Amino acid sequence: MMRILLYPHGVEKNYLSIYLSCGDSSFLPTGCWSKIAKYKLTLKNYYYCGKDKTLEGEYEFSSGKHRSSGYSSFITLTEFHDRNKGFLVNDTYTIVAEVCVENDGHRHPNDNHIMSLVTGNNNDELMDFKGLCRVRKDFVQLLEEACSKHPELVRGVKRKNWSENFTERWFMTLGRVLHFLKSHKDIKDMDDDTYEELQDLWEQLNSFGFDDLIWLEDDVKKYMAKKMRKNVDLEGEKGEFLKVELRLCHLVNSGQYGLV
Structure with missing residues (x-):
């Protein structure tokens, strides 16, 4: 199970920080393991089509490594909070994570899980x-x-x-x-x-x-x-x-x- 870690005030000063994490260990394989994941992290733009902020990455998640990867400087807080930029509207923002895990022959039930976080809304409703x-x-x-x-x-x-x-x-x-x-x-x-x-x-x-x-x-x-x-x-x-x-x-x- 992949999760989004968000630091609204930033890890690096004056930047919004976003990371992808392996999440709860109860969802992970037992023993020694490793998975190579390609991912996209996207901050959606409410105002302008085609103006989403997207960064891509690749990381090897494993039992012996830090289980998160992302960007400490995803976007400046000035741009993020600017009401005319379209990322933060009525105190609401949307972050989407797309993840593709390479298959090494030991497939885990949560491989290739695509996760989206939409503030305040349940898609079932x-x-x-x-x-x-x-x-x-x-x-x-x-x-x-x-x-x-x-x-x-x-x-x-x-x-x-x-x-x-x-x-x-x-x-x-x-x-x-x-x-x-x-x-x-x-x-x-x-x-x-x-x-x-x-x-x-x-x-x-x-x-x-x-x-x-x-x-x-x-x-x-x-x-x-x-x-x-x-x-x-x-x-x-x-x-x-x-x-x-x-x-x-x-x-x-x-x-x-x-x-x-």
């Missing part, structure tokens, strides 16, 4: 969505309904020519917003943490730079307005302040701007 990407199964119906009512969603994604990974992240974030709104229709049951969750989700969705979301923005604003109404204390300065905020929200929604 994902399914194809319109041939564009894979999304969570519980988001599919919500996304289908949204795309049926607003066909500009699919057209806009195709027009932007995003990578499959970036498209997946966008549809997953949209699915989370839709799922949230469906699951929290009763504002009386909401607390401040849940309200902040919606704000965070909406900010994440807007960070992708997709313009055709006016229909959803209206729903989110209505929800936030309801939350303000719930919190209005009609006595004291707090109540007066919140009533002013609510009035401003109404002005913005009606296309008017000003102070009350």
Whole structure:
């Protein structure tokens, strides 16, 4: 069983470090052994097709050697954390390892194991969505309904020519917003943490730079307005302040701007 070892702050200063390891010894052959493995380590790019960062290597794993191989200086932390580079999006990144073990006549059940690490997603819970990407199964119906009512969603994604990974992240974030709104229709049951969750989700969705979301923005604003109404204390300065905020929200929604 091969594993990915990741050092987000680097082994060498200012670099992301990634290694391939033999993993748990219970999966390894007993006695003296050796295996020559060819491998690729890839840091996926969410923004740009063909801009993944890939390094290849070959290493002889054996009972008498250090059981990991990789790169202490895979990519600079500056480039990795640069939001415009496309490697780290919404605090999420994807690393894929492809491994080919040469057969020496003593084949082990875990030879030629191809391993991928996709942050936050279980492939068993994902399914194809319109041939564009894979999304969570519980988001599919919500996304289908949204795309049926607003066909500009699919057209806009195709027009932007995003990578499959970036498209997946966008549809997953949209699915989370839709799922949230469906699951929290009763504002009386909401607390401040849940309200902040919606704000965070909406900010994440807007960070992708997709313009055709006016229909959803209206729903989110209505929800936030309801939350303000719930919190209005009609006595004291707090109540007066919140009533002013609510009035401003109404002005913005009606296309008017000003102070009350």
